[in-house]
Ligand SMILES: CC(C)(COP(=O)(O)OP(=O)(O)OC[C@H]1O[C@@H](n2cnc3c(N)ncnc32)[C@H](O)[C@@H]1O)[C@@H](O)C(=O)NCCC(=O)NCCS
């Protein structure tokens with residue numbers, strides 16, 4: 665039986681950093697953010713629904729979604745965010761579960777579902793274990809502003825669209841503190857995966 669692990673965090677706490685360490689351990693990772701980009705490509709059902717709901721203003725001249733424009737709307741308006749989630753999430757969930765089932769069928773030792781909104785969307789029942797990547801809130805804000813070259817206000821509106829990271833850490837089966845070096849993060853990750861029997865360790 666494969667162990668299905670739900671990996672989450674809050675924005676810019678280091679989920680992608682940990683996901684890439686997991687891939688280096690040859691454990692497959694299914695990335696919900698990546699799927700959420702695929703399902704809004706031209707021709708997809710969600711693309712048309714976004715056009716009907718949010719109008720032409722959230723599309724670029726080449727026809728692709730203008731992610732920054734849509735982000736400015738939904739990260740500042742809970743009702744609009746819910747409308748977008750209702751369009752995008754079902755399609756993402758369907759593709760994610762298909763991929764999960766393929767890996768389970770292949771009999772991989774573990775498979776990781778990287779889902780930013782694992783707790784917000786109540787998806788914990790799709791996984792056997794939940795793993796949160798956490799940092800303190802000052803570090804989160806600083807890393808987010810640096811990575812996205814965003815203002816404090818933009819960064820805070822994105823942070824406030826999710827459950828606070830300290831609460832997620834308490835909800836999880838295990839949490840990694842990613843406030844320090846990446847090397848320290850890797851060591852915590854290896855111990856947890858080894859303890860869960862998801863990884864055989866190095867000889
Ligand atoms: C609004 C969009 C177009 C902005 O795109 P942008 O390229 O600027 O951001 P990106 O998609 O890379 O998301 C960055 C991070 O923002 C956070 N985030 C994204 N969407 C949401 C949301 N609906 N609610 C709360 N946080 C969110 C996540 O932590 C995510 O990792 C995009 O985030 C989107 O389509 N969101 C709805 C789908 C969604 O919920 N995706 C996240 C999990 S499936």
Ligand SMILES: Nc1ncnc2c1ncn2[C@@H]1O[C@H](COP(=O)(O)OP(=O)(O)OP(=O)(O)O)[C@@H](O)[C@H]1O
Nearest residue numbers: 674675676677678679680681807811842844845846
């Ligand atoms: N231990 C660390 N030390 C220093 N910088 C780090 C560390 N971990 C991650 N970072 C940096 O912090 C930023 C956020 O990390 P990352 O992109 O992995 O977060 P995320 O949780 O995947 O974000 P998102 O929710 O937006 O997808 C990146 O610029 C990354 O390089």
